[in-house]
Amino acid sequence: MRKILYLDIVNDIKGKIEKGILKPGDLLPSENELSEQFDVSRTTLRKSLALLVNEKYIYTIPGKGNYVCEPTSNHYQFYFDEIDSLKGQVEEVKLVSVGVITPGRKLMRELKIGSFEKVIKIQKSVWIKNEVVQYSTIFLPYQKGNPIVEDVINFANFQGTMEKGKMQFQLKKILNIDLVHPPLEVRDNLKIDNDESCFLVAQNIISVEDNMPISYNEFYIKKNYFTLTAETTL
Secondary structure (H helix, E strand, C coil): CCCCCHHHHHHHHHHHHCCCCCCCCCCCCCCCCCHHHHHCCCCHHHHHHHHHHCCEEEEEEECCCCEECCCCCCCCCCCCCCEEEEEEEECCCEEEEEEECCCCHHHHHHHHHCCCCCEEEEEEEECCCEHHHHHHHHEEEEECHHHHHHHHHHHHHHHHHCCCHHHHHCCEEEEEEEEEEEHHHHHHHHHCCCCEEEEEEEEEECCCCCCCCCEEEEEEEEEEEEEEEEEECC
């Protein structure tokens, strides 16, 4: 029998809430009952419950138990994909550069690394109708001997690399979207004027298991080529 992981418990309870089996205000079974139901330790169960609280599916009242949260109409779930979110048919994605750099303060903060550590920097451009509409930079901690990282350096092909295997269901992504005047390198590649702005989508990819950053990415996108969709959650 396959061992139950804490994410399996999270997905099971999420599914029951989203399908209306568990309704807002409902009290979840006790920790003892849930531990027996999923055949897991209390430690594993509490890890699952903590994640559900963090994602606002449930809330805890000390001494009473865990309850299903009330739905909210002003929480939106955005969809973003570096290719699918662009307006128009993408003709080509070009690798601009791959290198290993020493991080500055911003990267040290975003990747939770020290000044003595190295960072892989990957730059790409996306083309529509013979023009660059998106210029992106991907940063990830360099760990010598890590096959995933070595593949990036050796083959310069980041697309999907970090989301293969077990990582694809253990990732959390955080987006910050802003309208900015981009740095010179980005302006030159997007061929926009000094006073012209573009969208910046800053993306953090984080491991759910240990809450550590996997990569930090910046996508600069021309204003007339970007669209973003969202829908309310529960």
